[in-house]
Amino acid sequence: MSVITGVKVRGLHVRRWGAGGQVAVLVHGMSADSGSWSRLGPELAGRGYEVLAVDLPGHGRSPRWPGYTFEEMADALVAAVPPGPELIVGHSLGGRLVSMAVDRIRPAKVIYEDPAWSAGTEEVARAFEARRNATAEQLRAASPRWPEAARQATLAALERWDPATAGLVRCQHAHWPAVASGTSALVVLADPSPVVPPQAAARLAGDGFVVRTVPGAGHVIHHDDFDGFVSAAGRCW
Secondary structure, three states: OOOEEEEEEOOEEEEEEOOOOEEEEEEOOOOOOHHHHOOHHHHHHHOOEEEEEEOOOOOOOOOOOOOOOHHHHHHHHHHHOOOOOOEEEEEOHHHHHHHHHHHHHOOOEEEEEOOOOOOOOHHHHHHHHHHOOOOHHHHHHHOOOOOHHHHHHHHHHHHHOOHHHHHHHHOOOOOOOOOOOOOEEEEEEOOOOOOOOHHHHHHHHHOOOEEEEOOOOOOOHHHHOHHHHHHHHHHHO
16 A cells, blocks of 8 residues: 655655655646645556655745746756656646756656646736635536546645746746657647647657647646546556
């Protein structure tokens, strides 16, 4: 049975499942926290991984900062996880930060789940800020395919989240990384993806990324269609 523990690692809270011989790192998206991985973490632990799920600055049980930049958050991520994990998964904001840090973390495999690589907008920033006061009823209406446990984890994360981090979206420029040397890279997209349009997906495939789409899935693919996400990940596990 997987064991869940939480520790502080160089300032960031890290949740752990399992004690396998290989390490998998999970990095959540904007306004979420490590609780977002409460289904995937045990799944990977059951496959023989020690799973480390980070709470990013301003999220979960990690500290709030006076101000936030992508660069400083990527630096904090690098400091909090061991170098050379077998696998790292980054969702949305987490995918952007992982792509900024992948050359330093040096995973064998990386999965970018609907990564926030497109430019941000004022509208999206305001939508995130409005999520701070979301109710269970609103989440059910917006995410009818999510398990109830995922909604409850989201509500708990929103209570702990610093909405000042949404300001990052206002200065978010388009960011299209290359495949890091020595790392296999998979991009798993929603259908349609709000952050990686079709022409960008084609460009990524041309640049050496494996790109797969989970039909009908929303932006948080691992909540909307967990089995579809695991299937799309394929041999990356």
